[in-house]
Amino acid sequence: MSDEELAKDLGPLAALTIGVGTMIGAGIFVLPGEAVATAGPLAALAFVLGGGIALLTAFSASELGTAMPKSGGAYFYVNRALGPLFGSIAGWGNWIGLAFASAFYVYGFGEYIVRMAGITFGPVELAFLSLSAAQLIGLGAALLFITVNYVGAKETGTLQNVIVITLVGILAVFTGYGVMNADLATLRPIVPPDKGIAPLLPVTGLIFVSYLGFVQITSVAEEIKDPGRNLPRAVIGSVVLVTGIYALVLLAVLAAVETELVANNDTAVVDVASQLIGPIGAAALLLGGLLATASSANASILASSRINFAMGRNRLISPELNEIHPRYGTPYRSIAVTGGFIVLFLLIGDIRTLSTAGSVLHLVIYGLLNIALIVMREAEPEEYDPDYRVPFYPVTPILGAILSFALIAFIDARVIALCIAFVVIAALWYLVYARDKTDAQGVLSEYILNRADEMPEPAVTAATSVQPDGGTYRVMVPLANPDHETDLITLASAIANQRNGTVVATHIVQVPDQTALEHGADHVAELDAESEQLLERARRDAETFGVDVETKTILSHRSFEEVFDAARTDNADLVVMGWGPDAHGRAEDRIDELTGSLPCDFLVLKDRGFDASRILVPTAGGPDSAFGAAVARLLAAEYDSEVSLLYVRDDDESAAEAEAFLEEWASDHDLEDATLSIERGDPETAIERAAADHTMLIIGATEQGLLSRLLGGSLIDDVTKTVDCSVLLAQKRHERSLRERLFG
Known part of the structure; x- marks a missing residue:
């Protein structure tokens, strides 16, 4: 029974583990060297500031998650609140941002393998590229993780819990040794005298990639026990916990050893562990780095396919991209395309570029997510009923949006330009490709257009100019038998009514092969006396549902085969037709089945x-x-x-x-x-x-x-x-x- 489906099986600890597991990754194992080289001990404050910005978004994600527990996470919230234009930007930004992050993770994985194995060979020339040993190993790791996701090997929840507990344990012991050997004098001056606090925000942008993933908890909101209480605890608690771990680890490291040992060292925590604990400590941190980078990369590839699925469901990308592999049961095309992006970014990027690009795109998404919360609160759509509400509204989401967008300005200008290009491409993608395919209008547009007389003219014009054209969802009904016309039109109209679409009632009049179609057009009344009467009745039946209806007569030497050509010509999204005498378990006849594919969806x-x-x-x-x-x-x-x-x-x-x-x-x-x-x-x-x-x-x-x-x-x-x-x-x-x- 349906009420048995509602049982929740994820407790607060399990939900918290999802958030912590998606964040404790390559960031703390790879980025401290780069961060300390730029900002010295001030790098620890950068991790705290990054966590604070993430926390503001975590408040908004918690409210949206309890109100709209749907797959797609931040993309879904932005798409529903702000509409498909911003949904396209959020979806593509999340997708490409995860690809950048995955490339960063496997690059870090390569650095740890190089360190563990003592690999010393220099750059390898490949075509016009010069690849380091870490990049080559990262390339192998990327192909491995892509293949694992392609063939559908599943990571169990138990394994993920073991990895998270292992990482937290390693970092806790490491921090403990750092505290025992700490000398606060080593931290002075906390603010570099030659740079001041200027590096703080650029470093925060660099390390923000360490906070990606806490929104993923909202994707499993329906499975969490008492989600109104436990989901916010998991989302917000994971950010607070991870921020504390990051800050303590970095402070302990910088207080225990000289700053020079950490700066510009991609495996700095290993060198520090070797000095503080010895070979066992170094081995433990190497293991932790490998687990963290591998887990983060695999989780990012996995998450990208969920985003693509949600975008495909809303027709912002082709649903064919999410086609399921007949053997492996995975969205293999989506994974393959994502894998291509990861490999490309890995080959042409460095650690800093990859991490900051991932940060910028996710900062854009988090800024939009905070705005989405404000829109949902102010518009108050009927379905919006969150169990948790953001504290200090509207200050919290406004501050979250401003800080997310503002932090972007302090990141490398070339990376900003690259990410702006992706945002522009995403917007153009919607306007050129997806606008006439999607039909889901955002709450913001609905709010503005429903109050057009009260709203400023520029706002109404902007909402109208970018609203989706997919409302013209076209349901074609080929009519032949008057006995079944009413039921076919009823079925088609019901679907069109739910999709805000149009019914296209089409009567295909078969003209004998001996008669030219041009001549038949002059004698259609003689060829089929029922045509006009049939179409007029179809129009009346469809209009009882309040849907738009078009009627047309097509003259053809064929009958059944013409249905497919007519569907293509009319850009039909769906064809509703009667069950013919030659039906054999599929909509097309046997010849059409062998020679081609359906032009759209069919109901028979x-x-x-x-x-x-x-x-x-x-x-x-x-x-x-x-x-x-x-x-x-x-x-x-x-x-x-x-x-x-x-x-x-x-x-x-x-x-x-x-x-x-x-x-x-x-x-x-x-x-x-x-x-x-x-x-x-x-x-x-x-x-x-x-x-x-x-x-x-x-x-x-x-x-x-x-x-x-x-x-x-x-x-x-x-x-x-x-x-x-x-x-x-x-x-x-x-x-x-x-x-x-x-x-x-």
Whole structure:
């Protein structure tokens, strides 16, 4: 049952571990040398200041996380509050920022391997590049981590906890030795006399990459026990704890040894540990550095695919980028593209450039996140009901936004220019590519446009000029049989109404091959006397839903095949059509299946009376069943339907595994309120039995190859023939190779 899905299994300590584990990484193991060389003992204050800026954003992230517990984290909050233009900037900034950070982490990993193995070979010339030993080893590490994520090897929560505890333990012992050997005179003067406090803010920008990741806790908000209380504790507590650890480590180091030992040393903590503790200490810090850099790199690559998924769901990037690998079950294209960025940045960047670039892009995101909070508070959309509220509002988010953006100004001008270029590209990407594909308008635009008479004209003009055009979501309905026209239009209109879209009722009139189409156009009334009447009835039916409707007649020598060309010509996002006599478990006929791909998503209705009150969605986790879930969600919103999910487990799969899969699948597809059902045995029998209590069956198109269906038939065809309710075949547009089309 759906109420059983709501059980939370992440306690406050587990949630805190996620935040600490994503932050205690390469920053404290790699950056102290660079930071101390620039600012001396003042570098410890830079870590505190960086933590303070992160803390302000942590307050805002906590409130937004309890109000909108969705995957995508900061990207989702910015996109929902400020709209898809800023969502594109936040999404691309987060994506590219993580790629820069990952390149920095693997570079640090290379530095620690070089130190551990005593590698001494010099730069290697590769084409027009000169690569250090650390870069070459980092390149190998990057390819390894990319491959691990590509093939879907999973890091368990237990392993992550062990890594976090190990790192904290190593740093605690290290700090203890530093305190025991501390000489406060070594810290003087804290402010370099020749530089003053001028290096403080540039160094803060350099080390800010050490604070990336605390927002990731909000991505698992739905799994946290008592999230209104424990999520803010985990987000805010992780920043406070990590800031304290960083500051104590650096102060202990600088008080225990001469500053010169730390400055300009990428593995400074190892040298300090060697001097304070001996070989065992050096080995422990080397191990800690390797664990930290490896864990940070792997976690960043993993997080990037979640951002891409959220952007693809909002159509800010092509959903095809998130296509799941048929064997590994991973978003392999997304991981491969992210990996390409990581390798590129590693080859052309140095430690300082990589860390500051990651910092700048995330500072942009954190600034926007604080603004997003202000927008949600002031606009007060109906769905915004956080369990936690930021203290000292509006001072806290305003200060968080100002400091995040202001810190950027103190970072290297070349890095700022590079990141501005990425921001501009992200904005252009939205305006040129994504604007006519996404339909989700931000709360800010809604607030301004709904009060256009009260708002300044420039604000209204700006909101209008960048609002998404994806509201013209086009649902094409090819009409042929008057008996089923009403139900097809009803289905299409319900979906278009939920997507703020348009219904395109299309009557394809088949002209005999012997008749020229130009001649047929003059005699369309004679060729099909029902055309005008059919389209007029379709218009009336669609208008009862209050949706925009277009009608058109297409003359063609073909009938079924013309549907695909018409969908391409009309830029249809979805085609809703009737179940033809040649249906075989997929929307296209066998020739079209072999020769091409669908031009858009398809729904094929086996009409036994349109009734969406009780919907059954069987799933095995494929892309078409995911599309079926999206359709069920739209129909449920339109008709207040009861939705049931069915999973048929294999004999070698335990009930607990099946239940865990179905609960996660329901959550991933926003069907937490659905009734969950798990059967065992023959899928056809199980679906038929479950469908007896439902009015509509939404089933994903078969992934069987054509040859196997010709020889053995299709489960979908068999089920469709035996169930009494209407059947809706859902088929998502995605590429399949010729081999997959033939053999599955």
